[in-house]
Amino acid sequence: MGWITAILASGLARKALGLLLAASTIALFLLNLRRAGERAGRLVERLQTSEKIHEIQRQMLEAASRRPSDRDALAQRLRDGQF
Numbered sequence: 001m002g003w004i005t006a007i008l009a010s011g012l013a014r015k016a017l018g019l020l021l022a023a024s025t026i027a028l029f030l031l032n033l034r035r036a037g038e039r040a041g042r043l044v045e046r047l048q049t050s051e052k053i054h055e056i057q058r059q060m061l062e063a064a065s066r067r068p069s070d071r072d073a074l075a076q077r078l079r080d081g082q083f
Contacts, residue, residue, distance in 0.1 A: 068074040 068077055
């Protein structure tokens with residue numbers, strides 16, 4: 001146990017330990033930044049998909065609002081060629 005204390009007491013070992021700590025901090029920061037970027041990319045993709053779905057649903061609702069109300073209205077539309 002005494003030799004570990006002697007090694008850590010030396011200036012070179014402290015500098016190496018400090019550099020190792022700084023390097024690991026930077027590596028963890030970069031990994032976290034990468035994960036945050038991936039998460040943001042997934043959120044953008046989800047938003048785009050949601051916008052497409054809402055647009056399609058809006059078009060379906062508009063089409064449903066223009067549909068004939070009953071069979072007679074449908075037959076009249078077909079006779080008039082408006083279908």
